[in-house]
Amino acid sequence: MAAIAHTATRHQRRRPWRWLILAVAIIVALVILAPLLLLLLNAFKTSADYSTNGPLAWPTAFSLQSFQDFLQIIDYPRALWNSIVIAGLVAVFGALVSLLSAYAIGIGRVRGSTTMLAIFLLATMLPQEALIYPLFYGAQATGTYNTVWSVILVFIPLQAAFGTYLLSSVMSTMPPSLLEAAALDGAGRWRILWSVVYPMMRPTLSVLMVFFFVWTWNEFFIPLVLLGDQSVQTLPIALATLQGQNNINITVLNAGSLLSLLPTLIFFFIFQRTLSRGLTVGSVK
Structure with missing residues (x-):
């Protein structure tokens, strides 16, 4: 008592x-x-x-x-589709490139892995203003300027640099006995990757894809330079050019901002469980 x-x-x-x-x-x-x-x-x-x-x-x-005025000025379906295509492809292929490169560095133990990780970390810290000139001339030289591919091909390696740094750190903590057991059973490198490493990394990869999608959706500076044509502009760029081109009032700008924010909110609510579950699994590991 x-x-x-x-x-x-x-x-x-x-x-x-x-x-x-x-x-x-x-x-x-x-x-x-x-x-x-x-x-x-x-x-x-x-x-x-x-x-x-x-x-x-x-x-x-x-x-x-205000919503009617915004939809009359801006081709919202086109800008929404451009944003979905760019952010979706960057999320998927950025996570795939991160997995492959992190597997080589974190488990393959290639030479100079520490130097590579330092370079990847440096790439995530570089300001976009330092990259815009070579990216602009590179897009012109490859014929991808004013196309969605100019932004997609830029952000896949930029996002994958962070993903490689993160995944390689996680993979380096995996028990070697698990990988050795798979090798003794006759599994090759590709089989180990997709049958052993990928299932363990799937929650972390899901979190990375959510982050890559949201980060790419909100990108402004590089798409502003590489996407000059209105037919390929994303929603943030369409909103930014709205006021300068049409002397728009603030209520229309608020309506456009709300319409551009809704897809990311819906995406977040759909994948909220995936995000929380991935973070929980990562913390348990």
Whole structure:
């Protein structure tokens, strides 16, 4: 009985701290969601309502006029398709290249693996402004300028550099006895990769693909330079050129931003379980 009373007393002492932590978490969540809520609030206002009452006021009447104006100015389906194609192909092939290169470095133990990892890490740290001139002239020389392939072929190795660094670090911690047992059973390098290494790396690869998709979707500077034609521009580029070309009002810009944000939110909610499960498996390992 004494032990039960002591446990109950200890839980009662912890309750105020739990309520305090919950209150802090709610405040942090509201701060994080504030820009999204403000965007949602102003997207359904008319320009006159925004000019009269300001950005923080509740709309006098919810209107879809800003969405209609945005869809008349911007070819939204085309820009959405370009973003999906670029981000999807980069996510898939970036993860594949990361797996193959990390397998050679982390398990194959090639010479100079430490130097290679340092180069991959350096590639992730280089600013895009330092790469844009060779990328621009390279796209012109290969005939891929103003096509989605110019961006895809650039971001696959850029994203794979980070993926290789991450996966090779994880693979280097795999138990050698597992790989030796597979080799003794007659499995070759390719069989070991796809039958032993890939199943263990699949949760981490799923997380990488989600990150690669979101990162590539939000890329701005390199696509802005390499995709000058409106027919191949992505959603972030279409939004950026909207105001300069048409003197657009802020409510239309908010509506366009909301439409460009919705696909990534849907993608995140669809793969939320994959993301959380991959991070949990990685932490357990």
